[in-house]
Amino acid sequence: MIDYYFKSRRVESDPNLKFKNPKYFSIMNHLRFYLPKIFPNLDKVLFLDDDIVVQKDxxxxxxxxxxxxxxxxxxxxxxxxxxxxxxxxxSNPHISKHFDPRACSWAFGMNIFDMKEWMKQNITNVYHGWQNLNHDRLLWKLGTPPPGLITFWNRTYTLDKSWHVLGLGYNTDVPQKEIE
Known part of the structure; x- marks a missing residue:
């Protein structure tokens, strides 16, 4: 990931210097794309970002x-x-021919992964393929949500929204009932 962000020919000319922020290039953010290598003997992995508060079993x-x-x-x-x-x-044909611009994104901080399906569908290689296509950093915005949306496109199972209350920490309008 360091090579991706710092050794590209566009580094000095890129008007969006956010890529120098550790929030975007931290390898910790990209570890989720290597779960089968980290936990090769598990059938499922529950991934929780470090800012998730668990309130139920x-x-x-x-x-x-x-x-x-x-x-x-x-x-x-x-x-x-x-x-x-x-x-x-x-505006890039690699994106426009594969994805729906109005498709729903999802919360990438709390996910359950089926590791058998991951291996069967070769997800880590899908991630690598898209990262290679994005060598000039023009296909998506910085961070892990965009490559996550791409990598897991049409591979998502929608969970009930009660599993992850969104917006806590920055949205003061989250109803108390939803939090409970």
């Missing part, structure tokens, strides 16, 4: 049948979150 996530999908997600189709066109450059 998560055992039920383990018994979910993801119906041959790789990742269980809480979609973010509400007005305060963004569809794919917010994250991806749809």
């Amino acid at each position: 998560l055992t039920a996530l383990w018994s979910l049948d993801l119906k041959e999908k790789v990742i269980g997600v809480v979609e973010t189709c509400r007005e305060s979150f963004h569809p794919f066109d917010h994250y991806l450059n749809f």
